[in-house]
Amino acid sequence: MPEQPRAWRLVLEHIERDLLDGRLGPGDRLASERDLSADLGVGRSSVREALRVLEVMGLIRTATGSGPQSGAIVIATPSGGLSTLLRLQVAAHGFPIDDVVQTRLVLEAAVVTALAAAPDRDTEAAHRVLEAMDAGGLTAEEFLALDAQLHLALAEASGNSVIAAMMAGLRTSIESYVLEGAASIGEWSAMADRLRAEHRAIVKAIDGGEADAARALVHAHITGYYEHVLGR
Template identity: 50%
Template sequence: MKAYELVLQRIEAEIAGGRLGIGARLPGERALAEDMGVSRTSVREAVRVLEAMGIVRTAVGSGPDAGALIVAEPRSPLASALRLHVATSHIPIADVVQTRILLESWAVREASGKASDGELAGVAQLLDAMDDRELSPERFHVLDAEFHVSLVAMAGNVLVSTVMAALREAIHSYVMAAVADISDWPAVANDLRAEHRAVFEAVRSGAGERAATLVAEHIDGFYRAARLR
């Protein structure tokens, strides 16, 4: 095992054991190196890996904000990894679409009739914002992504929400490239608005099975219209 992997194991054990938590700062580079009997280069490499994984955030300098801080930001690194695998065709777009359908169908079924008034109000605001006919396709799809991620979040499963958000980010560029080739974008956008409203109303009224069917048809229909399937 490489020296930096030993450092990773040590930090993982500290987090798992509750001795390091969100907001805690890792011991300094020199202190960790001396304590574990490894080089400072190995410690530095381990911290870089943790930062890429979204486990720590680092800041240089000598002030109170310097060093490596334990955080919980898995969405960005997961999205980056997925984006690279999609780009290499290791993960086909069709598989991403199928995974979205599985996650969102489960999530809206789970959230139906259980979402709080505050959660529902937040989603309703996104729908209202998407009603603006002057929105660019780019802005529409930013709001669209927020809508779907918010729907999934109402199910209350942090891992599913994180994976869902990462999936949306990973294929954003492919979606936007496909939208540019849609001949009648205003008509497609109108259909998407109506479908969003239908899914939302099903969730709000507690019609879980209907919400699951509608969201599956909505996702599959858009990717077929955009010729991404």
């Protein structure tokens, strides 16, 4: 006999079908624990377990009480959940650095291309990070944290919420290998100056609507550091 799915999985599958079929959408309230339990023939503890999983995934938020914001409600933009899940995958599996870099190249090429092509592009957040990176006395760790924030700011500005979530999810892994590489650099100030110049060139190309140039610059930026510090 095939193994029967655990009861809480039945609840997940039911809610997934409702989302896919359009019976549920952002802002909608899920049925009550009591109703889900009765409709699906599972215990209320199984319903609560399924709702906890959905909340951790960032698909719903729950609140107690009886007002309009109480109960379990579908979240409009569950990117936080995707980022969390990807961070957990990175932590659990320790993705190879080569794979992380190749993924960055794909994602960030799409980011700068989309931004450069957008007539209403907004790079204000990226410019604020660039200014913060010009501050004197930054340690390598502080500088590289801002570096990661710059790339994330561009991803968020691209308007592609999936790419932004993936970049946020990969951030820990990116910061890890970038900081590890910094320890092998003899003259950090020279490298920091180089990275500042590369960042500004990328953002300038985006602001100028030069998609091809921005794509080439971000590719050279990512692979250049990688090859320099890790000898790849």
